[in-house]
Amino acid sequence: MQVHQTCCRAAFGLLVASLLTSCAAVSEYMENGFKVGPTYSRPLVPVADDWIDGENAALEGSSSDLAEWWTVFEDETLNRLVQDAYDQSLTIRTAGLRVMEARAQRRIAAGSIxxxxxxxxxxxxxxxxxEQVSNQAxxxxxxxxxxxxxxxxxxxDFWGRFRRAIEAADANVDASIEDYDHALVLLIAEVAGTYIEYRTFEQQLVYARENIVTQEESVRVARLQREAGRENSEIDLPMSLSNLRRSEAIIPALQTALRVAQNRLCILLGEPPHLLQELLDATQSIPSPSPSVVLGVPADLVRRRPDVRRAERELAAQSAQIGIAVSDLLxxxxxxxxxxxxxxxxxxxxxxxxxxxxxxxxxxWNILNYGRIVNNIDVQDLRFEQLVNEYQQSTLKAAEEAENAVVQFLNSKNEVDRLALSAEEAGNARDVVLEKYTTGKIGFTAVFILESLVLEQQNALALAQGRQANSLVQVYKALGGGWELRLNRAELVTDQVPEVPIEPEEIDQP
Missing domain, CATH: 2.20.200.10 (Outer membrane efflux proteins (OEP))
Known part of the structure; x- marks a missing residue:
């Protein structure tokens, strides 16, 4: 039985070899540059013709330049943070070293030729x-x-096995560069988001301190009213003190949040946690987003997003692996x-x-191992099909992230506008009732309610302004903007790590 199976494998191998030498196979072999295996072509991906909110006036469909998108906030501190993060981030350095590793692997593959x-x-x-034995000869x-x-x-390399390996290595080099770019996109977005978060907490702290000043005045008036023996004044002072103590309690929580955000910025900058007074000392408002954003068209996501491009390059590398597996038949x-x-x-x-x-x-010639070789071809082909699905899924996810960010950006403006009006009206009402309470025209209940409402509305406004600014960050992140920053510099050099090339290098074909 075993001999019969061995003979069948041998016969199958000879049959495969004969098929490969048929006219059609020879023609395909020559068209592939004298290499067996499939000719790779980028698969089609599902892409919408336009954005869901494409008719909105705040969205521009022209070609967009996202190379330095964070500059739309016109915040010099943010600009410096982004540049420092790019120069010093350990995450970016690690990604750069992976590029170097992939290029070294490519040179190994090229040496096989x-x-x-x-x-x-x-x-x-x-x-x-x-001298003691006979050595007459x-x-x-x-x-x-x-x-x-x-x-x-x-x-x-008669069947192209080594050249397919070089193709796979080339694609892996490209994928490592796309991985570097993706890490850069994520880093810039996180730096911007954390900075906006810091400024949001800072603004909440400003509102809290302003309300404490107003509420201290209410406590002073309530104390005077009680000393004057005004009716029901015995409950006014506890109520006013309750508002004041609640506002004072917010301060430590906001200071903690500020320190946490500051520590996070330090880590993103590749530095140990420390105070950033020199960079963040001046109290600034929450960065204000631009009223409109240039999106381009949904198809640009396939071209621009590094994670989508990385998935496509991994697919190309796997296609070459199929050719390597097919060459084992011969x-x-x-x-x-x-x-x-x-x-x-x-x-x-x-x-x-x-x-x-x-x-x-x-x-x-591995004539007696065709069961293993043919199954390995199936394995490589199935891996390729999996990566096709992952590539297509990455484009769908990119579109989802972009659409979600866009609708958040569009709606956040309406939220901020209405909360700004609400906070302003609440402040005006508080000032009126406080004046009337001071003159004895009304009781303290209205003052108590409006002081609480003002603080609540101002906090909501600060958070909404932060969400609005961050929504624009998420739009640019979803569009894959920011990786172009590396194009301004050919290499990243530090005192601690070797040169990290971040430009695609010219690779000589053997």
């Missing part, structure tokens, strides 16, 4: 024959043997050779009579 095995041998042996009992030579083994054709010189005297080594050598072809 050339002779894979080489050796050089040299020896000197001195012989002394025994050797007149000279003392002589030397000089030997020098070398050999090589060269598997010819015989491996090699050339082996050796050359040696042998002589008893060193001076005689370079004469023609000392020369010897051999050269010839070598054919290795």
């Amino acid at each position: 050339f002779p894979q095995g080489q050796e050089a041998i040299g020896s000197l042996q001195h012989f002394q024959l025994s 050797y007149a000279d009992k003392h002589f030397s043997q000089w030997n020098l030579g070398g050999g090589l083994f060269w598997e010819l 015989p491996q054709i090699s050339v082996t050779g050796s050359i040696f010189v042998d002589a008893n005297q060193f001076a005689d080594m370079f004469g023609g009579r000392a020369l010897s050598g051999a050269v010839g072809p070598d054919i290795h």
Whole structure:
């Protein structure tokens, strides 16, 4: 039974080989540049014709330049933070080192084109024959043997196996660069988002302190009213103190949030947590987003987002792996050779009579392993199909993230506008009732309610302004903006790590 299975495998192997040498296979083989396996082409991906809110006046469909999108906030501190993060981030350095690793792997693959095995041998042996036994054949009992030579083994890339490996390595280099770009997109968005969060907490702190000043005045008036013996004044002072203590309690929580955001910025900058007074000392307002955003068209996501491009490059690398697997079906054709010189005297080594050598072809064919080889082809093909689905899924996810960010950006403006009006009206009402309470025209209940409402509305306004600014950050992040920052510099050099190339290098084809 085992012999029968072995014969069947051998027959199947011969059948496959004969099919590969058919006219159609030969034609495809030549069109592929004398390489077996599929010719890679980028799969189609589902892309919408336009954005869901494409008719909104705040969205522009023209071609967009997102190279330095954070500058739309016109905030010099943010600009400096982004640049410092790019210069110092350990995450970016790690991604850059992965690019270097992929390029080294590519050079290893390129080396397979050339002779894979080489050796050089040299020896000197001195012989002394025994005088106590019969050695009549050797007149000279003392002589030397000089030997020098070398050999090589060269598997010819007849079916394109090594060239497919180079294709896969090239695609992996591209994927590593896209991974670097994706890390840069995420870093810039996180720096901007954390900075906006910091300014939001800072604005809430400003509102809290302003309300404390107003509420301290209410406490002063309530104390005077009680001293004057005004009716029901005995409950006014506790109520006013309750508002004041609640506002004061907000301060430590906001200070903690500020420190946490500041520490996060330090880590993003590649620095240990420390105070950033020099950079964040001046109290500034929450960055104000631009009233409109240039989106381009949904199809731009496929071209612009590094994570989508990375998925496509991984797909191209896997396509080349199929060709490598197919090449195992065919015989491996090699050339082996050796050359040696042998002589008893060193001076005689370079004469023609000392020369010897051999050269010839070598054919290795895994005829009896076709079950394993064919199944490996299936494995590589199924991995390719999985990556096709992942690539298409990445484009859908990119579109989802972009649409979600866009609708948040559009609606956040209405939220901020209405909360700003609400906070303003609440403040006006508080001032009126506080004046009337001071003159004894009304009780303290209205003051108590409106003081609480003002603080609540101002906090809501600050949070909404932060969400509005961050929604624009998320739009640019979803569009894949910011990776172009690396194009301004050919390399990243530091005192702690070696040069990290971030530009696609020219790769010589062997």
